[in-house]
Amino acid sequence: GDSVTQMEGPVTLSEEAFLTINCTYTATGYPSLFWYVQYPGEGLQLLLKATKADDKGSNKGFEATYRKETTSFHLEKGSVQVSDSAVYFCALITGANNLFFGTGTRLTVIP
Amino acid sequence: NAGVTQTPKFQVLKTGQSMTLQCAQDMNHNSMYWYRQDPGMGLRLIYYSASEGTTDKGEVPNGYNVSRLNKREFSLRLESAAPSQTSVYFCASSDFAGTEETQYFGPGTRLLVL
Numbered sequence: 001g002d003s004v005t006q007m008e009g010p011v012t013l014s015e016e017a018f019l020t021i022n023c024t025y026t027a028t029g030y031p032s033l034f035w036y037v038q039y040p041g042e043g044l045q046l047l048l049k050a051t052k053a054d055d056k057g058s059n060k061g062f063e064a065t066y067r068k069e070t071t072s073f074h075l076e077k078g079s080v081q082v083s084d085s086a087v088y089f090c091a092l093i094t095g096a097n098n099l100f101f102g103t104g105t106r107l108t109v110i111p
Numbered sequence: 112n113a114g115v116t117q118t119p120k121f122q123v124l125k126t127g128q129s130m131t132l133q134c135a136q137d138m139n140h141n142s143m144y145w146y147r148q149d150p151g152m153g154l155r156l157i158y159y160s161a162s163e164g165t166t167d168k169g170e171v172p173n174g175y176n177v178s179r180l181n182k183r184e185f186s187l188r189l190e191s192a193a194p195s196q197t198s199v200y201f202c203a204s205s206d207f208a209g210t211e212e213t214q215y216f217g218p219g220t221r222l223l224v225l
Contacts, residue, residue, distance in 0.1 A: 043218045
């Protein structure tokens, strides 16, 4: 069945460090891929998405490229800030109402 | 726009009690969802409603019922709460049911069942 596997956390980085959070997927068909972010005490919100192979999603300095050959959608940011501390969820959708989430990766950025 | 709102924010129940979690959205979205979030398990879909008047089971529907009261509101009911239902519950809505769907989430309801 369809699923998402993302790296386990927690991840702790110093401010201005480079961030990578790995995400791989298994899906039938041609999924769209998403990264959602959950800040403390809040619901999830869309960070970025890509709807077809080789698309790059980007937002707030974060990027992820849809790699069909490696079934991956890794999240990257060149220089993290304390305000980026949150839980990040990789997700995929293959059809109507069929959104699958990874288990989430908690990121803590220290000054 | 308030987006997606949920009430209550926090609730404590005793085993066997019932309660209804309320959700409303003001974005005129057709689809609405209920998820539960448990440590190490991400979000799991409980029920969804693709349009007003329709509801369908998700991955973990046992012990829950839902009502799509109108286009704005989608409630989740626990008829007889169990400790295994201790979780954080999120409601979401979306404006397009397809592979480009973006879901918008409420702030969550934290439920503790003793």
